Amino acid sequence: MVKKIFTSLIPLLFFLPYFFGSDLYAKEKPYYEGKxxxxxxxxxxxxxxxxxxxxxxxxxxxxxxxxxxxxxxxxxxxxxxxxxxxxxxxxxxxxxxxxxxxxxxxxxxxxxxxxxxxxxxxxxxxxxxxxETTTLALRTDMPFKNIEDLFKAKEPIIIGSGGGPGDATTQFVILLKEFLNLNMKIVNYQSSADVILAIERKEADGIGMSINSVRPFLERKLLRCWIRGRYANPEIEKLPVDEDLTTDKTGKLIMGIRSVADAIxxxxxxxxxxxxxxxxxxxxxxxxxxxxxxxxxxxxxxxxxxxxxxxxxxxxxxxxxxxxxxxxxxxxxxxxxxx
CATH class of the missing domain: 3.40.190.150 (Bordetella uptake gene, domain 1)
Known part of the structure; x- marks a missing residue:
């Protein structure tokens, strides 16, 4: 008797998906599919x-x-x-x-x-x-042979900023100017691409830039890196570090805090x-x-x-x-x- 009842229920098993929804038997669709x-x-x-x-x-x-x-x-x-x-x-x-x-x-x-x-x-x-490693990069035709020449610059070095004070590389340059007493003038542009154009036209002398961003212009020999932040990159690890170039204790601290952003x-x-x-x-x-x-x-x-x-x-x-x-x-x- 029990066997007869069980046998009669077998056909119903094929219709269960229609009663309870076929999704129970389907593989879950990836969230990002079609998005x-x-x-x-x-x-x-x-x-x-x-x-x-x-x-x-x-x-x-x-x-x-x-x-x-x-x-x-x-x-x-x-x-x-x-x-x-x-x-x-x-x-x-x-x-x-x-x-x-x-x-x-x-x-x-x-x-x-x-x-x-x-x-x-x-x-x-x-x-x-x-x-990132943030650097100060200047035109290769600038009349500086070494870092000492940079500190002795009589004419203001025009540094282009493509992002204003909220930009990490501009922050880097601001602190160089303040605590290294470099004779620099920071000029704002709409973007870093505009700064590069200004450098090519010799309207600007340099830019603060990460090594990743500046690399194409090093390859072209348009720019040369002079000073870097704390985080080293093998290509420029021998460059002087901003913190090491100042004797101002407050300057060292602020430069160190700023450099934390480079690790982000x-x-x-x-x-x-x-x-x-x-x-x-x-x-x-x-x-x-x-x-x-x-x-x-x-x-x-x-x-x-x-x-x-x-x-x-x-x-x-x-x-x-x-x-x-x-x-x-x-x-x-x-x-x-x-x-």
Missing amino acids: VINIIVGYAPGGGYDRITRVIAKHLPRFIPGKPSVLVQNMPGAATVIAANYIYNIAKPDGLTIGLVNRGIPFAQLLHAPGVKFDLRKFSWIGSAAV GRPYIAPPNTPVKIMSILRDAFARALKDPEVVTEARTKSMMDVQFVPPEECLRLVNFILNQPEDMVTKIGRYIKF
């Missing part, structure tokens, strides 16, 4: 932040389940403060909008720069694509409260992409940039170090880096 990720770059096209992002965007889909399309959107202004505001306040926390901001942006928040409408500690951090490098962020599962996908994809031999080779050969994944925890630790400076040090920094 588009927009990467917001806080600078105009052509600079180092833009170049490195376009290499990553090209390869990122193959490291994300579902292989979404990845587009790059430039949103220049205020040394990436505008882009950061957009990601913090407007972009949805759905993993479809992420951004790349300037590594010097913690100082904009620390010093309460006008227009800052975000808290870096609340972003969902993906990680960084590099550790090229930081990628997502809106606050982006779900943990989505952030795990993005972080894993960036980490794998930046270690992939094809990505590493293309970044170096086509964009002349070295890539290196810096975990989000490390980025946030460095951000907190800058933001947690005591009030007396914040006051001292604010005397020189002014917004």
Whole structure:
């Protein structure tokens, strides 16, 4: 009897998916399948932040389940403060909008720069694509043979700034001028690309730039690096370090704090409260992409940039170090880096 009842129920088993939903038997569709990720770059096209992002965007889909399309959107202004505001306040926390901001942006928040409408500690951090070395680069036809000649310059050395005081490389140059007593005049331009054009026209003498950004112009022998920040790169590790060139104790401290931003490098962020599962996908994809031999080779050969994944925890630790400076040090920094 029992066997007869069981046998009669067998045909019903084939209809169960229709009663309870076929999704119970289907494999879960990858979240990113059929979607588009927009990467917001806080600078105009052509600079180092833009170049490195376009290499990553090209390869990122193959490291994300579902292989979404990845587009790059430039949103220049205020040394990436505008882009950061957009990601913090407007972009949805759905993993479809992420951004790349300037590594010097913690100082904009620390010093309460006008227009800052975000808290870096609340972003969902993906990680960084590099550790940078900031340098002072001057035209190769300048009449300086050694560092001593640089200190003896009688005519002002015109240094172009493509991002104002919120830009890490401009912060570097400001502190060189203040604590090394270099005879420099800082002139603001719309972007680093505009500064390079001015250098080529000999309207400007030099620029503060990361080694990754300046490398194409070293290859062309347009520029020569003279001074670097604390974090060394094998190509320029023998250059004098900014902190070592000043005897001012306050200057050494501020230069040291500024150099922490170089270790943040090229930081990628997502809106606050982006779900943990989505952030795990993005972080894993960036980490794998930046270690992939094809990505590493293309970044170096086509964009002349070295890539290196810096975990989000490390980025946030460095951000907190800058933001947690005591009030007396914040006051001292604010005397020189002014917004």
